[in-house]
Amino acid sequence: xxxxxxxxTHLIKTRGxxxxxxxxxxxxxxxxxxxxxxxxxxPQFIFQYYREEENGRGNFPxxxxxxxxxxxxxxxxxxxxxxxxxxxxxxxxxxxGVFEQYFGPGTRLTVT
Amino acid sequence: xxxxxxxxxxxxxxxxxxxxxxxxxxxxxxTWLWYKQDxxxxxxxxxxxxxxxxxxxxxxxxxxxxITRKDSFLNISASIPSDVGIYFCAGLGGSSNTGKLxxxxxxxxxxxx
Numbered sequence: 158x159x160x161x162x163x164x165x166t167h168l169i170k171t172r173g174x175x176x177x178x179x180x181x182x183x184x185x186x187x188x189x190x191x192x193x194x195x196x197x198x199x200p201q202f203i204f205q206y207y208r209e210e211e212n213g214r215g216n217f218p219x220x221x222x223x224x225x226x227x228x229x230x231x232x233x234x235x236x237x238x239x240x241x242x243x244x245x246x247x248x249x250x251x252x253x254g255v256f257e258q259y260f261g262p263g264t265r266l267t268v269t
Numbered sequence: 270x271x272x273x274x275x276x277x278x279x280x281x282x283x284x285x286x287x288x289x290x291x292x293x294x295x296x297x298x299x300t301w302l303w304y305k306q307d308x309x310x311x312x313x314x315x316x317x318x319x320x321x322x323x324x325x326x327x328x329x330x331x332x333x334x335x336i337t338r339k340d341s342f343l344n345i346s347a348s349i350p351s352d353v354g355i356y357f358c359a360g361l362g363g364s365s366n367t368g369k370l371x372x373x374x375x376x377x378x379x380x381x382x
Binding site for chain 1: 275302309311314359368370371375
């Protein structure tokens, strides 16, 4: 069974740029959630995708957007990057109706 | 909004000692999850709790879902060096049908051999 994978591992961007992060869900999982984890903090929920649609959103501005594809993989897009967007971005997959979420290794984004 | 308070913030213990940490909330949760995160890695699910009063074990780990539904506890018995890491509690609220997990700030555990 393949676990959750994310790419890239690390990324450095300049303020104002745009970034796309990718996630492949665990085999058999149809729901993907994205979290932002700042240094020294717990993960913060960004949004969740199910059936290729957003299914719940945390307190993040519209410049954070996402997609889910028919194979359940997902993308997180962030426009107009700000310095405070520097964080570990985590993707978690689950099965709808089952609340256990399994996390990938994360993408470390640094905005300079 | 919902917040989780996790304590202690950090612990430094001797190998072989037992460890207790807890998580409290001002809101009711229907599900509690405990995760462990190593540096540079994603959180790994340790234990899931679904019912008030539930006590669940996973090897040397035992977690409980508080009767009030506003707290949860994690105990680690006979700690070993590989227990080092950051432990997070996460709750899922009753009014949400999405998977919006609310995380605590984490408890950093260090184990001295």
